[in-house]
Amino acid sequence: MSSDEPGKKLIEGQRFDSPLIFGGGVDAEPQRYIAEKPYELTKYEFSVLRKKDFPDLWFKIFMGATAGLVIALAGKVIISLMNKQGPTFATWELCSIGVGILLSICFRFLIKSKEEKERIQLVSAIDNHFEENKPRRVHLTKGGAGK
């Protein structure tokens, strides 16, 4: 490293107790690193995003239980086939799977808590923000036009 440029200094072995000030500024816009205008998330908005959703929890419980039942029945079918017999299912087993699927669909798509509605609204607002604030310049791609 040298400071051969005219008007530039080599500063060596000195002690400073006040800031060193140089003239200058931004040389070029770093286009490829600049993405869209960041969304300014408030603390409240952050708390909305972090909230746990109860219908989602119930969806996972019912879906898990139903999947467990299906796996158990699959095991039953395999054992029956190994014994060269036709598999037989109790009515309650088939009903449980049906009810499990129905409840899972309800909790996944039909029942929305107040928190979930608020979260969807916020996600949509953030989405709109990024739609309206498209990348200000060419950016982000490796070897992109920004260089």
Added chain:
Amino acid sequence: MKLDNLPTQYIPFKEIRLGSNTLENVTVILTIKGNVPLLVGNGDTPRVWLYIPANKDGTEWYPLIKDNFSSNPDVKVNVAPKMISIRTPDGPVFAGLVAKEDKFVITKLDLRPFGLKVYADENSLSVMGNTLTKNQFRNLKVVIGID
């Protein structure tokens, strides 16, 4: 990021070594027209904040790395308990290691991909064409200001 609005999680190292220069008890290394582009803080791991200019006037800044989290998928932050490095498609722009509990050595700094004429290796620091080696800066809020 403005000098009077630094992140609350930011804890400066007591001593930083940058291009053979010693910075003792300083808050920030560099300001550009009142904006702080780089912060290197202490914690369980070294912590870095990197803001880059979004326009040539240096009035708008973009948070590229916030507390070791990169907002650009092409910019990777590698963190270990005692070291940190930042890679971009233009090559490494920052690397450093914790030498002692409260001493950090910056082994590589290159802000040129972001349009700032600031770079350093282990021997010297270059700011706007001026070269600094083996200097001492003590008890300062800002080491180098660019105006």
